[in-house]
Amino acid sequence: MTTLPALPSEFPASTIELNRADLRAYAEASGDDNPIHLEDEAAQALGLPGVIAHGMLTWAQVLGKVAEWAGGAERIYESQVRFAQPVVVPADGVARIEISGRLKPPAEDTGMTTLLLTATCDGVKIYGKARVDLH
Amino acid sequence: MSENDLIGLRFEAEGLRLEPEQCAAFAAATGTPAGQMPHTVAATLTAPVQQRLLHDDRLGIALARTMHTEQRIRMTAPLAVGVDYTAVATVETVREMAGGRMITFVTAVNDPAGVTVVTLHTTLLTAAQDGAEAQSASATATAAKAEAHTQEGGRA
Numbered sequence: 001m002t003t004l005p006a007l008p009s010e011f012p013a014s015t016i017e018l019n020r021a022d023l024r025a026y027a028e029a030s031g032d033d034n035p036i037h038l039e040d041e042a043a044q045a046l047g048l049p050g051v052i053a054h055g056m057l058t059w060a061q062v063l064g065k066v067a068e069w070a071g072g073a074e075r076i077y078e079s080q081v082r083f084a085q086p087v088v089v090p091a092d093g094v095a096r097i098e099i100s101g102r103l104k105p106p107a108e109d110t111g112m113t114t115l116l117l118t119a120t121c122d123g124v125k126i127y128g129k130a131r132v133d134l135h
Numbered sequence: 136m137s138e139n140d141l142i143g144l145r146f147e148a149e150g151l152r153l154e155p156e157q158c159a160a161f162a163a164a165t166g167t168p169a170g171q172m173p174h175t176v177a178a179t180l181t182a183p184v185q186q187r188l189l190h191d192d193r194l195g196i197a198l199a200r201t202m203h204t205e206q207r208i209r210m211t212a213p214l215a216v217g218v219d220y221t222a223v224a225t226v227e228t229v230r231e232m233a234g235g236r237m238i239t240f241v242t243a244v245n246d247p248a249g250v251t252v253v254t255l256h257t258t259l260l261t262a263a264q265d266g267a268e269a270q271s272a273s274a275t276a277t278a279a280k281a282e283a284h285t286q287e288g289g290r291a
Binding site: 016022025026028029030031032034035036042045046054055056057059060061063064065067068072073074076077078079080081082083086 | 157160161163164165166167168171172173174175178179182186198199200201202203204205206207208209210213262
């Protein structure tokens with residue numbers, strides 16, 4: 001087995017911005033056309049203030065940052081996330097998600113590195129458990 | 136059908152294939168560095184089998200009243216463009232709760248040799264049918280209860 005280069009010792013904080021065009025692009029690319037991500041009326045019928053981002057869109061964006069940091073998406077072995085709070089995306093603006101992460105030392109048995117992630121929108125944590133295990 | 140009858144329901148799809156344009160569109164939509172296969176692309180690859188599950192009357196999932204509450208993806212081998220994969224989704228747990236039903240299913244993506252390359256655990260929360268109950272228990276309130284429940288160590 002080839003030895004992979006060491007991961008950087010810190011995961012830098014970053015920000016993601018999503019607007020409604022991003023949600024439509026993701027709906028098209030992923031095939032997830034749940035109307036609560038596209039129409040205010042559908043979201044409001046569920047008791048939400050308006051259109052919310054797909055959980056898998058925010059998470060994929062976070063994993064994109066992880067891939068960039070790790071030097072390749074293929075270094076991600078496993079990801080796990082609980083979507084705790086919805087991210088409301090305004091009709092004429094952006095939802096801003098602040099991301100930070102904390103690394104745990106590589107596991108002795110598997111050699112995998114665990115990255116624990118935190119993401120907030122308007123100061124509210126949008127994920128419960130959010131972790132990535134990397135080769 | 137009772138909850139127990141739903142556990143073990145299986146949905147299959149074959150001939151699942153990632154095309155280069157599809158991967159590029161998905162990478163662009165998710166902010167994945169150019170030329171890389173996004174980690175979550177398996178969610179798109181398995182969309183046909185998920186659609187079967189989502190539209191099965193026995194499970195009673197109404198998309199417009201459904202929120203994604205948890206996702207786990209394990210890659211045991213990388214996915215490649217132009218390979219015919221098969222996927223099997225199996226209902227693992229069903230839990231009735233105030234205001235809705237929480238369903239967890241496991242999807243295995245297998246390569247042409249039958250080896251599982253990706254395993255996805257998906258949990259959805261579907262709010263109860265229209266009516267007084269659904270209105271009083273909004274999806275977010277129900278999701279918050281589910282979150283509290285799992286934090287207490289309950290089975291998600």
